[in-house]
Each structure stands twice: as C-alpha cells, then as structure tokens.
Amino acid sequence: MGSKVHGKPKLAHAPGGVKSEPLRFAADCMLGRLARWLRILGHDVVYFHHVEDSELVDLAVREGRVLLTRDTRLVQRKAARGALLIHSHLLEEQLRQMVRWNRDALLAPQLCRRCLECNEATVPVEKSSLRGRVPAYVFETQTRFMTCPACGRIYWKATHVRDMLRRLRRSLS
Numbered sequence: 001m002g003s004k005v006h007g008k009p010k011l012a013h014a015p016g017g018v019k020s021e022p023l024r025f026a027a028d029c030m031l032g033r034l035a036r037w038l039r040i041l042g043h044d045v046v047y048f049h050h051v052e053d054s055e056l057v058d059l060a061v062r063e064g065r066v067l068l069t070r071d072t073r074l075v076q077r078k079a080a081r082g083a084l085l086i087h088s089h090l091l092e093e094q095l096r097q098m099v100r101w102n103r104d105a106l107l108a109p110q111l112c113r114r115c116l117e118c119n120e121a122t123v124p125v126e127k128s129s130l131r132g133r134v135p136a137y138v139f140e141t142q143t144r145f146m147t148c149p150a151c152g153r154i155y156w157k158a159t160h161v162r163d164m165l166r167r168l169r170r171s172l173s
C-alpha cells in the first residue's frame, strides 16, 4: 500500500476523515437482503441466519447497535427501545424507509467499506495487484478497489449499486 490510485485523491482511510460515520446495526433473520445492502452502503451490520430474539436484543444493547426487525412483538420489548420496525418485505421499500430515517448516513454512503460476507471493514488495495483477479472489464473500467482483510474478497463500485442509489434518490426527491 502507500502508492496512489490513479491521480484521484487517496481513499479517505484516516479516522475522522470520513463524511458521515458508518452506523451500527443488528438485523433480524428476516432482513438478510437489507443487511447486505446496508453493508454495501458501508455500515456495520451484524446479521445471523438463526438467532433467538433475546440474544439479538442483548447484542444490540451491548454493542450499541440499532436493532432492525420485522417483528412487531420484538419492538415492544422494553430492552428493544430504539429498535426500528421495518414495515415492508420489499427490499427497495425497506431501503427507502432507512433513508427516511437517516438520509445523510444512507445517501452519502461510504461504498465498499464493509465486506458483504464477513462485515469486516475493508482496506484499499492497489489496482495493479489485481490484474487477473477481477474480471477484465472491471479492471479496465474501475480505478478504486477495496479488499477484505479477513476473507480476501475484492470490492468495487459496481453499477447495480449506483443504479440502486440513483433509484432511491429519485424516489425520494
């Protein structure tokens, strides 16, 4: 690391150098796709395929995470105060609800800062080291890449992410 990525300013990696701080969430089992998208948008999201309600609530409280749930009973628990009840089962509507809840954090995202599989914070990786490790088209068209220190997956700003953000912005304006 250390060398610059193609003339552009260095990826802000320094603490405090980021525009909006990533948020911390704990998502319930029914919100896998939303959890993934929140990670795409740079947020720290704990998600389990299977977890007891009480464990999830405890974890959210212990780690200061906003609990995201589709379960109306769960939000009524005293310990789950501050939880967000997600109304729709449709991903885009869920994201719209999140944006209405915190527009700044959701629409000024730090893309590619979280591993979608491990939820680890990613680190910048030099493009030149990636020849042959990402599809040729991606290598030609992208300038910035991030990698997960835990699993080695490589991330870039894919077009479907830009498209989703554009749709979200449009639907809210």
Ligand SMILES: [Zn+2]
Residues within 6 Å of the ligand: 115, 116, 117, 118, 119, 120, 148, 149, 150, 151, 152, 153
């Ligand atoms: Zn990973």
